[in-house]
Amino acid sequence: MYNFITFLITFLVVVTITNSSRVLELSDKFSEVRKEGGHWLVMFYAPWCGHCKRLEPIWGHVAQALYRTNIRVGRIDCTRFSGLAKEFSVGGFPTIKFIKGNEEYTFYGDRTKEDIVNFAVRMSGPPVQDITRADSLNTIKSNNNVFFMYVGPREGPLWDAYYAGATKLQPHGFFYAASSEIASQHADIDELPAVFVYKESLHYFYPVESNTAEIDPEYLNSTLHDWLNEERFETFPKVTRGNINEILQTKKYLVLAVVEENKLQQIPIEMLEFRDMVESVIRKKRDKYHKNFQFGWVGSPELANSIAMTVLPLPYLLVLNSTTNHHHIPEDEPGQLTADAIDLFLEQIYNQSVPAYGGNSLPVRMYRTYFEARTSLGDMWRGNPVLTTVLFGLPLGFLSLILYSMCCQDILDAEDDETEPLLQHEKKE
Numbered sequence: 182m183y184n185f186i187t188f189l190i191t192f193l194v195v196v197t198i199t200n201s202s203r204v205l206e207l208s209d210k211f212s213e214v215r216k217e218g219g220h221w222l223v224m225f226y227a228p229w230c231g232h233c234k235r236l237e238p239i240w241g242h243v244a245q246a247l248y249r250t251n252i253r254v255g256r257i258d259c260t261r262f263s264g265l266a267k268e269f270s271v272g273g274f275p276t277i278k279f280i281k282g283n284e285e286y287t288f289y290g291d292r293t294k295e296d297i298v299n300f301a302v303r304m305s306g307p308p309v310q311d312i313t314r315a316d317s318l319n320t321i322k323s324n325n326n327v328f329f330m331y332v333g334p335r336e337g338p339l340w341d342a343y344y345a346g347a348t349k350l351q352p353h354g355f356f357y358a359a360s361s362e363i364a365s366q367h368a369d370i371d372e373l374p375a376v377f378v379y380k381e382s383l384h385y386f387y388p389v390e391s392n393t394a395e396i397d398p399e400y401l402n403s404t405l406h407d408w409l410n411e412e413r414f415e416t417f418p419k420v421t422r423g424n425i426n427e428i429l430q431t432k433k434y435l436v437l438a439v440v441e442e443n444k445l446q447q448i449p450i451e452m453l454e455f456r457d458m459v460e461s462v463i464r465k466k467r468d469k470y471h472k473n474f475q476f477g478w479v480g481s482p483e484l485a486n487s488i489a490m491t492v493l494p495l496p497y498l499l500v501l502n503s504t505t506n507h508h509h510i511p512e513d514e515p516g517q518l519t520a521d522a523i524d525l526f527l528e529q530i531y532n533q534s535v536p537a538y539g540g541n542s543l544p545v546r547m548y549r550t551y552f553e554a555r556t557s558l559g560d561m562w563r564g565n566p567v568l569t570t571v572l573f574g575l576p577l578g579f580l581s582l583i584l585y586s587m588c589c590q591d592i593l594d595a596e597d598d599e600t601e602p603l604l605q606h607e608k609k610e
């Protein structure tokens with residue numbers, strides 16, 4: 182019997198090692214180890230959390246991808262080391278943090294290998310990276326859909342503002358600087374200094390007023406920061422629970438084409454046509470809509486349903502007001518919705534002549550909590566029917582459900598006061 186247990190333990194240990202060989206299992210000692218400096222990418226998890234289980238294979242790939250860098254990849258079981266969870270103010274599972282010395286940065290993007298690796302690589306370098314060879318720019322272009330570039334002398338108000346903005350937004354985007362010789366091989370630059378964003382093979386310049394020396398540095402600081410913050414998204418990104426809060430920080434209307442992807446990330450043809458049609462609106466009329474509308478698409482209807490607080494037939498169009506969290510849905514049947522009809526609908530939203538639903542009022546928030554708790558119950562059941570049955574057999578069952586939906590939030594960021602209250606709820610699953 183004793184042998185059997187030893188065998189079992191050995192077996193389990195080996196399984197753990199082979200599953201995530203490059204991932205370091207961290208303990209209480211990490212509190213000391215971090216002080217030695219070094220760059221760490223750490224996942225804070227709980228063994229019972231479904232989102233953490235889904236992240237596990239991705240985490241293994243992340244560790245593999247970063248194996249030859251100076252970034253060490255680890256994970257911390259917060260049920261065993263609750264002291265660490267407290268030290269890093271972890272409020273939900275899983276939480277991903279980049280840690281260097283006393284600094285720590287939380288990852289808020291979509292939890293794909295690519296996005297997490299990019300985040301870690303970015304955080305391990307300086308806020309603005311210098312480009313000294315023209316061909317490095319080609320590599321950067323092939324690796325990133327969106328990045329920012331400063332061109333000109335490394336001094337003066339625009340450089341200061343760019344550097345400040347890059348420092349603040351480093352967790353969210355790539356910021357580079359290059360000389361005009363290098364940059365002009367890629368874009369036509371009329372005047373120096375200049376800042377542009379590279380997006381889907383095009384360059385869009387920050388509108389610098391002709392004499393930056395005369396502009397109030399604080400004004401430049403904040404307008405450039407806002408511009409960087411708005412431009413860091415693709416024209417038509419995929420919107421997920423991971424990045425929706427970030428996208429709403431643009432303070433624009435969010436125009437979403439809601440479709441359903443299967444596990445292989447395939448989308449049925451009629452939904453694909455609908456999505457392309459919505460995308461064509463922003464592609465063709467960027468000048469008209471870019472300032473006030475951020476477009477995107479959603480591949481998992483649960484996210485959009487939880488904003489709309491109802492289950493709608495797919496595909497559909499949902500427009501979300503990022504400041505009030507009201508949403509708008511066109512009355513036309515999705516099958517009949519054309520680019521022209523969307524055009525008219527967005528104009529009406531902009532002049533506020535169409536009905537708005539939802540919002541942030543107390544009854545709406547309560548209803549949304551109820552809607553999400555019901556959805557969580559479904560999720561919990563699909564994730565672990567036995568556990569769910571046992572829990573609901575107990576008088577504390579309902580409390581457990583509440584705890585589950587509170588603790589298994591995608592991300593919970595108590596410190597970020599910019600987070601909209603709605604989205605605190607959105608994050609629950």
Ligand SMILES: *[C@@H]1O[C@H](CO)[C@@H](O)[C@H](O)[C@H]1NC(C)=O
Nearest residue numbers: 342345346349398399402406
């Ligand atoms: C510009 O903004 C950053 C934060 O984004 C701040 O640290 C810096 O002091 C600001 N500079 C000026 C001149 O206002």
Ligand SMILES: *[C@@H]1O[C@H](CO)[C@@H](O)[C@H](O)[C@H]1NC(C)=O
Nearest residue numbers: 432433434502503504505533
């Ligand atoms: C959202 O609604 C408010 C109040 O109706 C309005 O002032 C604002 O312009 C709308 N749009 C956005 C993007 O916040």
Ligand SMILES: *[C@@H]1O[C@H](CO)[C@@H](O)[C@H](O)[C@H]1NC(C)=O
Nearest residue numbers: 525528529530531532533534
């Ligand atoms: C709002 O925009 C629509 C479409 O352009 C227009 O038909 C309607 O008259 C406008 N309403 C107001 C109150 O301006």
